[in-house]
Amino acid sequence: MSIKLIATDMDGTFLRDDHTYNHSLFAKVFRQLERHNIYFVAASGSSFPRLQREFKDYTAKMGFISQNGSVIHLGSKLFKSFPINQESLARVIHVLDRFYGPQDINQLVISTSEKSYVDQGMSAHDFNIVKLFYENVERIPDIRQIFTQRPTEDFTKISINFANHIDLKKVTTTLDGYLPPSLIMENSGFNTDLIGNAAATKQNALSLLQSHLNLKANEIVTFGDNENDLGMLAMTSQSYAMQNAQPIIQMQAAHTTTIDNNHDGVLQTINQLIKNER
Template identity: 25%
Template sequence: MTSATEQSAPVAPRLIATDLDGTLLRDDKTVSDRTVRALAAAEKAGVEVFFVTGRPARWMDVVSDHVHGHGLAICANGAAVADLHAGGRLLKIRALEREAALDVVHTLRAAAPGTAFAVELTTGIHYEPGYPPFHLDPGATVAVAEKLLHEETPGAGAPVLKLLAQHGELAPDEFLALARGAAGERASFTRSSPTALIEVSGPGVSKASTLELCCAERGISAAEVVAFGDMPNDVEMLSWAGASYAMGNAHPAALAAATGRTVTNNDDGVAVVIERILADRARNLAER
């Protein structure tokens, strides 16, 4: 892997895909003035910017003030595409089937006793009594997973974007490996939290697969995409993009997947690379 100053990004990248927490956002969940300027400059130069995150659309207020032209975000690890110009309206949904979610619940309970679950629907999140409460979602229903996933009539309930599984004793990577080994053929498993919190999506659903769909709709190839990330839920996206950068604070799996490395999120690592890309672009145009 090369550093941000050594790796060559595409001469004419058409899209920048960036994770938020631990990547674009500083640890205090703010976007620096330098990063705001870099994002605006990229779009002014004709490069689209996609926010690609594990967050649900309703938690995108951290960047909604910095949305420029397109206003699209890939949320919930690829399970939804939201229009941030329209208050987070969901344009694309790649749901986890409730039967598959229940199967994962039962499998993980047996494989890792003490696991607690939450269910992220298109309408909001709900969780079991043993799951750490979401203070950003005070209206959540608290009940066992079977009740949270129950539908009176099949297909009548809100789509499930992802299932979350939390364990209070296992190490984060150990829990992820255990879950993948126990039920990996039934769903997609990843994590983005420093704790033992697993995020479960439908089979084949990831940041990368949804980004690929969005790019195909725009006639953009992987070679024309520059991606940024820091955690296991970014691995597929970092591997898919033509050029990709793991943050200086990244998880080893993200570092291994990326083609380059930049400085930490607190040091504006995304902005550092965007500035260099735009400078190279301007220089190439001047030399023509």
């Protein structure tokens, strides 16, 4: 069975828990992917600038699905994005303010395809965490006024990192009944929910790339560890949940890696798949 494309989630999947990866092993694997004409795609809830930093030596030869599918790049070129209309954005902020206070939300991040914004009152600790996942981040005087202050910008995602005392399952139950039908909310791990255009999922983004590259489903390999990866994992018979993923995620993938994310599970599995292709 030939492989033409490999798409992998990042945090908890491709990356170790300290958000690093084995660069020397990746260089060897990437050369093998090029030799076999296999396209490599990083699929993440975080931003394209962050992914571009992680793969700065390979950007031109890769694909990127960022913000959980809201933004798609082929190399450095924007392929597709799914903006949220201003009315829906304002509705999200209104609903959040109705049910949650400052003590309930650690980080509120509002992003375009290339840039992210946070409130100037965000603590230095939280700002540094946001910078890790979003890279190109700007503080503004009042995040809740961003839509009126920047009416011409196309916003693509709202990220809410809730405090540890907040139960995300209850968040989903609470917010689902109030969000506009044009929006979707997905858990991205780390007690974080991402809200964006209902069409903006990793599964839909990967489907667009599949169509663009004229690929069959069984020519695609996917890796993931979390709820927001399930659609992508369901697309192909060559899907892999990580060994470190929750059992419910593993049950919905075709395979489970024998090695976890902290020991190069994705790269080791790709190595074996390439050997099997010979």
